[in-house]
Amino acid sequence: NAGVTQTPKFRILKIGQSMTLQCTQDMNHNYMYWYRQDPGMGLKLIYYSVGAGITDKGEVPNGYNVSRSTTEDFPLRLELAAPSQTSVYFCASSYLQGPVNTEAFFGQGTRLTVV
Amino acid sequence: GQQVMQIPQYQHVQEGEDFTTYCNSSTTLSNIQWYKQRPGGHPVFLIQLVKSGEVKKQKRLTFQFGEAKKNSSLHITATQTTDVGTYFCAGVDNYGQNFVFGPGTRLSVLP
Numbered sequence: 001n002a003g004v005t006q007t008p009k010f011r012i013l014k015i016g017q018s019m020t021l022q023c024t025q026d027m028n029h030n031y032m033y034w035y036r037q038d039p040g041m042g043l044k045l046i047y048y049s050v051g052a053g054i055t056d057k058g059e060v061p062n063g064y065n066v067s068r069s070t071t072e073d074f075p076l077r078l079e080l081a082a083p084s085q086t087s088v089y090f091c092a093s094s095y096l097q098g099p100v101n102t103e104a105f106f107g108q109g110t111r112l113t114v115v
Numbered sequence: 116g117q118q119v120m121q122i123p124q125y126q127h128v129q130e131g132e133d134f135t136t137y138c139n140s141s142t143t144l145s146n147i148q149w150y151k152q153r154p155g156g157h158p159v160f161l162i163q164l165v166k167s168g169e170v171k172k173q174k175r176l177t178f179q180f181g182e183a184k185k186n187s188s189l190h191i192t193a194t195q196t197t198d199v200g201t202y203f204c205a206g207v208d209n210y211g212q213n214f215v216f217g218p219g220t221r222l223s224v225l226p
Contacts, residue, residue: 033214035216040221041218042203042216042217042218042219043158043203043216045213045214045215045216048213058213090157090158092158094214101145101146101207101214102163103148103160103163104148104150104158104160104205104214105160106157106158106159107157108157109157
């Protein structure tokens with residue numbers, strides 16, 4: 001299994017440009033997440049989804065949008081890139097079994113620089 | 116909302132020394148998970164603790180979940196250079212929906 005696949009791995013954007021970070025998983029997980037990690041810092045939740053058609057904001061959603069049209073895909077959209085969005089972005093997925101969530105599988109990350 | 120804290124933020128040890136990181140949640144957790152992130156890598160799952168007072172071991176790593184299910188610890192015995200990285204705890208709330216990650220403890224091991 002491929003697990004969680006993110007594209008692209010690296011990207012440089014100019015201020016004001018837009019882009020979509022792609023994330024797909026092949027484990028039939030119902031939960032998917034987007035995190036950002038600033039240098040030397042922890043993981044901050046941007047958005048998450050509990051299933052196709054359902055998304056919700058995390059801790060730092062401003063400047064981002066998501067959609068979940070299928071179980072497999074969870075793209076993250078940056079509409080007007082700003083230098084503050086320079087970060088490493090991780091997509092993750094997990095499966096909820098009753099009250100207990102299974103482990104989160106992370107993608108390799110996308111390193112985004114906004115100049 | 117739920118907050119998860121970790122101490123220390125950084126730890127530098129000599130190879131062979133022990134290492135412990137502590138994780139505390141502001142709310143009672145359904146379960147807690149631990150992840151390791153190597154420099155330049157992505158977080159990788161280590162273990163999940165579900166029961167109050169639970170202790171699990173993985174070779175030199177010992178994980179504990181507090182009786183009140185609000186705190187946890189990771190202890191590494193006789194550190195090796197391969198243990199270098201950042202260790203994150205992730206608390207799962209009682210609805211089992213979200214992982215709230217702690218800020219992580221960055222471990223450096225000097226050979």
